[in-house]
Amino acid sequence: MAKRRTQADKSDASARKVLKAALSLFARQGFRATTMRQIARRSGLSVGNLYHHFGGKEEIFGQLIDQYWQVLLDPELPLNKIFSAARFPEDLEEMAAAIEQVVAENSAHILLIYIDVIEFKGKHIKAFYQQMADRFAATYAERLAARQEAGELGEADPLVAVMLATRWFFYFFTVEKCFGVPMHFGLDSHQAVHEFSKILRRGLDPRDVKNP
Amino acid sequence: MAKRRTQADKSDASARKVLKAALSLFARQGFRATTMRQIARRSGLSVGNLYHHFGGKEEIFGQLIDQYWQVLLDPELPLNKIFSAARFPEDLEEMAAAIEQVVAENSAHILLIYIDVIEFKGKHIKAFYQQMADRFAATYAERLAARQEAGELGEADPLVAVMLATRWFFYFFTVEKCFGVPMHFGLDSHQAVHEFSKILRRGLDPRDVKNP
DNA sequence: CAAAAAAAACCGAACGCTCGTTCCGTGAAC
DNA sequence: GTTCACGGAACGAGCGTTCGGTTTTTTTTG
Numbered sequence: 029m030a031k032r033r034t035q036a037d038k039s040d041a042s043a044r045k046v047l048k049a050a051l052s053l054f055a056r057q058g059f060r061a062t063t064m065r066q067i068a069r070r071s072g073l074s075v076g077n078l079y080h081h082f083g084g085k086e087e088i089f090g091q092l093i094d095q096y097w098q099v100l101l102d103p104e105l106p107l108n109k110i111f112s113a114a115r116f117p118e119d120l121e122e123m124a125a126a127i128e129q130v131v132a133e134n135s136a137h138i139l140l141i142y143i144d145v146i147e148f149k150g151k152h153i154k155a156f157y158q159q160m161a162d163r164f165a166a167t168y169a170e171r172l173a174a175r176q177e178a179g180e181l182g183e184a185d186p187l188v189a190v191m192l193a194t195r196w197f198f199y200f201f202t203v204e205k206c207f208g209v210p211m212h213f214g215l216d217s218h219q220a221v222h223e224f225s226k227i228l229r230r231g232l233d234p235r236d237v238k239n240p
Numbered sequence: 241m242a243k244r245r246t247q248a249d250k251s252d253a254s255a256r257k258v259l260k261a262a263l264s265l266f267a268r269q270g271f272r273a274t275t276m277r278q279i280a281r282r283s284g285l286s287v288g289n290l291y292h293h294f295g296g297k298e299e300i301f302g303q304l305i306d307q308y309w310q311v312l313l314d315p316e317l318p319l320n321k322i323f324s325a326a327r328f329p330e331d332l333e334e335m336a337a338a339i340e341q342v343v344a345e346n347s348a349h350i351l352l353i354y355i356d357v358i359e360f361k362g363k364h365i366k367a368f369y370q371q372m373a374d375r376f377a378a379t380y381a382e383r384l385a386a387r388q389e390a391g392e393l394g395e396a397d398p399l400v401a402v403m404l405a406t407r408w409f410f411y412f413f414t415v416e417k418c419f420g421v422p423m424h425f426g427l428d429s430h431q432a433v434h435e436f437s438k439i440l441r442r443g444l445d446p447r448d449v450k451n452p
Numbered sequence: 453c454a455a456a457a458a459a460a461a462c463c464g465a466a467c468g469c470t471c472g473t474t475c476c477g478t479g480a481a482c
Numbered sequence: 483g484t485t486c487a488c489g490g491a492a493c494g495a496g497c498g499t500t501c502g503g504t505t506t507t508t509t510t511t512g
Binding site: 247250251254285286287288289292293 | 485489
C-alpha cells in the first residue's frame, strides 16, 4: 500500500532527498564551497530538477535553517520539557544531557548556524535568536524571581544563571560534536558535565561549612 | 629619512598591505567568497604581484592565522601576565577584562578561527589548540592544586574551573564582538562580567550564612 | 473506461560569468 | 647586467542558473 506513489509524494520525497544531501555537504564544506552539481549528484536528481523544487541554492540553505528552528521550537523536545518545568538549578545535569542530545542529533544543522554567521553575516538566524532570547526570559523570569525571593537560590541573578548554563553547555557540546574536538577539557563529556555542575552550583570560593 | 626605501622595505610593506586587506575581507566574507582580485584591489597591488609575494590564497590565510598565534603567545600580552600570576579566582574580573581586550583587538583574527573550522575542517588551528591546552594545564596544574590543598578554593577541580572561566569569557566576547550580537544577555558587558563572576565564585545554591 | 489534453517531475546541455593561477613584459634597484 | 617588485592580459576550469525537451502522472472529455 505504501508502494503507490502519488505525484505529491514523489515531489516531497525528492525535496527531502535534496535537503538531506545539501545538509551534509553544507555542514562539511560550507555554503560557497558546495555546488549545485554536488547536491544533485548526491541526491540522485538532475541539476535542472533542483531548480524545479527550489528557487536556488540559498533557498535550500534557508529551508535547512528552518528545519532546525522547528526542532528547537517543538514542545515535545526533551530540552523544552525541562525548560517548562523550570526546576533550575536542581535539573542542571538533566539539562546538560538534554542539550547534549540536541547537539548530537542536530550537529549538522548547528554547523549551519556558524556558516550563516560567517558567509551571510548571520542573515538567516539573527531574528530568530532575538525572539528566542525573549521567549526564554518570559518563561523563566517570574518563576525564578519567586524562587529567589523564597531563599531557594543564591544571590546571583537566576535568569543570567540559567542563560549562562544553557549557553555554556550548548557551546561545550558544539565544540565537541560539531567542531570535532572531543575531550577538550581532558575529560569525557560525562565527567565534564559533573565538574561544570559542581562549579555552577557550589562556586569556586570555599564554603564555610567545609572548613571546620 | 624614512623616505629612502630599500627593496626589502618595499617588499615588506607590500606584504603587510596584502595581509591587512586580506584580513578584513576574509573576516567579512569568509575564505572562498573572497577573491584574489578583491585582495589585490584593496591592497593597491596587482594580481600578479600577489603571487610574487605569496604562494597563493591559502598561504595568505595561513599567515594571518599565524599572526594571531604570535599575539596569543606573547608573554607581554596582559592576559598572559594574568595567567602567569595564577591568582585565580581572585582575578576573575581582571581576567575577563583582559580577554575582552584580546577579543576586541583581534576580532577579525578570531573570526578566521571559525572560518578555518568551517572551510578547512580546522586544518590550520587544530595542532595549535592542542598545544595551547597542554601549556595551560602545565602552567596551572601544580599551583592550583596546592592552593586547593590549603583550603583556599572550593571543592571543584580548580583546573577545570579556570578553563571553564577562560573559555566562557572568550566565547561570550566572541559572540558579542565578532558575531555582532551586543548585549546578548540583556546586559552590557560590564554588568554581564559582574554577574558571571558572582555565579562562578559563589555558585547558584544558597549559602548557609545567607539564611539567618 | 479509454483517449486526449494538461500539468508536473525530470533531465542534461548550454550560457554567461568569475574564479585561482600563470605568463610575459616593464621599469626600478642593486 | 642581473635581480626583483610589479602590472595586466590570458587560460582553463568551474560556478549558479536557464532553457528546451522528454517522461510520467493527473485531469478532462467523449
